[in-house]
Amino acid sequence: PVPILAVVGRPNVGKSTLVNRIIGRREAVVEDIPGVTRDRVSYDANWSGRAFTVVDTGGWDPDARGLAASIAAQAEIAVRLADAVLFVVDATVGITDHDEAVVRILRASGKPVVLAANKVDDQRTEAETYGLWNLGLGEPFPVSALHGRGSGDMLDAVLAAL
Ligand code: GDP
Numbered sequence: 331p332v333p334i335l336a337v338v339g340r341p342n343v344g345k346s347t348l349v350n351r352i353i354g355r356r357e358a359v360v361e362d363i364p365g366v367t368r369d370r371v372s373y374d375a376n377w378s379g380r381a382f383t384v385v386d387t388g389g390w391d392p393d394a395r396g397l398a399a400s401i402a403a404q405a406e407i408a409v410r411l412a413d414a415v416l417f418v419v420d421a422t423v424g425i426t427d428h429d430e431a432v433v434r435i436l437r438a439s440g441k442p443v444v445l446a447a448n449k450v451d452d453q454r455t456e457a458e459t460y461g462l463w464n465l466g467l468g469e470p471f472p473v474s475a476l477h478g479r480g481s482g483d484m485l486d487a488v489l490a491a492l
């Protein structure tokens with residue numbers, strides 16, 4: 331069976347944009363406003379000759395209990411089904427309470443995690459990523475899902491984790 335990579339993180343960090351970057355096609359729906367329901371979340375991907383399935387998360391309806399519960403529930407489902415997790419944060423915003431909640435779920439899961447610091451569109455923004463070492467999830471990979479910057483190094487780390 332093909333290994334499964336789940337892409338998790340709070341809304342608007344750029345998960346779907348990063349999924350499109352990984353699969354090399356624009357199939358995952360990118361939203362300026364989060365919370366739209368979509369049925370298709372799994373995509374075939376390939377990097378360096380290795381096939382894997384990438385699962386976009388966060389596209390389901392917000393939980394009736396609210397955003398925080400919804401993020402946590404989706405992260406728990408994703409972690410359960412995945413062989414490895416690509417945890418996406420927005421380097422231009424930094425770590426929020428919602429990010430911290432996801433980190434606790436990832437730690438508890440014991441699954442391998444690759445940390446993507448997204449929206450690093452230029453060299454200047456890269457400095458924002460050094461503080462992410464404090465999350466205790468290993469090396470933060472600065473990427474720009476929008477422009478492709480840094481995605482090769484990130485994907486090499488993903489393959490090592492799968
Ligand atoms: P998701 O909710 O985590 O799936 O986030 P989306 O992929 O839908 O993206 C949310 C917003 O962030 C959209 O307006 C994207 O165009 C924008 N975005 C995503 N990746 C990047 C990036 O690398 N750089 C910049 N500047 N914007 C990005």
Ligand code: MG
Nearest residue numbers: 345346359388
């Ligand atoms: Mg999305």
